[in-house]
Amino acid sequence: MNMRAVIKGNSEQVEVTCQSRSLWSDALSRLLRQKAAVLGLIIVLALIASAIFAPFIAPYDPEKGKLSDRLQPPSAEHWLGTDSQGRDILSRIIYGSRISIQVGVITVGISLVIGTFLGAVSGYFGGILDLLVMRFIDIMMAFPYILLAIAITAVLGPSLINAMIAIGIVGIPIYARVVRGAVLSVKENEYIDAAKAVGCTNGQIIWRHVLPNCIAPIIVQATLGIGTAILDAAGLSFLGLGAKPPKPEWGLMLNQGKDALQTAPWTVMFPGLAILLVVLGFNLLGDGLRDALDPKLKD
């Protein structure tokens, strides 16, 4: 939208035309000016494209291999080599991106929904509710993160779904804290008083007025959280508590490849590089989003 303003002085008339831009277009242009964030965005987009187009770009079936082709080194036929079952590692990495996205989205979804609810309610209502919720968060944070995730997965039974639930649960405190902090500052604004004055219910105020104004830190945390969730889920699968064979999950691929480390290091090297690259992509994008959405935070 363009705005025109005519400023009249004593002797001259100046016409100023300025383009009004939304917070989001401003943030996007700031994001695209950061080379590291653009690199992160490219990596994330490549991951999404690889997940969507896996059946078209993967050269082989990810779950079936020929035993005669087992532990083949990288070659023109198998670019990243084959594993101990004779399966093509590149195809498994490409299909593995589907699992990674699924893990990232579901895990962050669990943490985000519960954490945002707890943080919003705690920050908005304050008082005894805030005290109770925050002490509960303190208690959860008293457990070492990965150990708690391992214990919950073990108790629920080893599977990828349970690993996602466990990582989702241990991620709740971070979101609750971030959202509570944001809500505490937003609820002091005059438009919240105005909403109360016109008779909006607390639920309406939180949903329509408070949360939309806390969205920036939530987006940043979620972006960084997806990378961490993928890393943790791969860790649980590596320990045998997550995905089960023959799924092409990257952590599980490392677990299966480690026994052949001496003779076929590529079975470990490439799945690990895939995890590193994707986590790096989300971290770069998350850092970039933080700087773009809140330039004050940039050092």
Add this chain to the structure above:
Amino acid sequence: MLNYILRRLLMIIPVLIGVSILAFLLIHLIPGNPAVAMLGERATPEQIARLEEELGLNDPLYVQYGRFMARVLQGDFGRSIHTHSPVLWEMSMRFPATIELTVAAMIIAVVIGMGAGIISAVKPYSIFDYSFMGSALIGVSMPIFWLGLMLIYLFGVKLGWLPPSGRLSIGVELETVTNIYVLDAIITGNWVALKDALRHLFMPALALGTIPMAMIARMTRSSMLEVMRQDFVRTARAKGLPEKIVIFKHALQNAFLPVLTVIGLQFGYLLGGAVMTEWIFAWPGIGRWMFLAISSRDFPIVQGGILLIAMVFVFVNLLVDVLYSYVDPRIRYD
């Protein structure tokens, strides 16, 4: 100072009670009958009934929790269902190995991380800054279980420089005093064992220290950059102080608190969260012990171990808070 410590000690009591409730409830999250889950599907009804009786699973939850807490307050954190050894004893046997690994990882992380952060802050936007901060970004994204395997492949298999697992080579003898082998070797003057223990320690400590190292480097850089823009640093330079004094005495001292926060938090996490590193390098610490207990569904160990580790974690955080108030006395009066 004493008042501050007492106040902080009182504040952790509700957290510890909550931690005990969560650890207690963990065993009750098991779908179906926990006794069957622990003994396996082949267990006879008599065995299941005996274990249910032993663990008191037939009583109401609040009775079970009361009994659990009464035991914990007497220092009884439960017994392994496989070895029947007390959890506290089993943990005390493994804790020194974890302390040794964690301290070594933190030393590597602090020395390299702070060094890289300081150089980056002193020469911002230089080739050093870009390389260190690029490496730090890769470091925080690193799957350490993968890094561990790669280190074993490179230094253990390919180059053959370092032993790939364990704490001491077969044939090397060491009289244990504290069970922290490096310390024991120094105390007893056993230099052969010291060299061997250090060679075993290096790879796991490097793998475990990578993420804290990257975080410390990033935090040191940003904290130093902020301090170095301030007037007192300009004044120190203007009055002709040598650059080394300006950086280490004026800037670093004032930039240290946020770095200490990262160090403290990471130290606590490493003490309890070294599961993957200990597993990869067959390091006989509490992380590996907990993982083995989880794999064999020895839930009393998981329950007691988690509670103990969380308590250690809470006290390490308390120690860090007290350390803050020593470094920055203003905190005591907040």
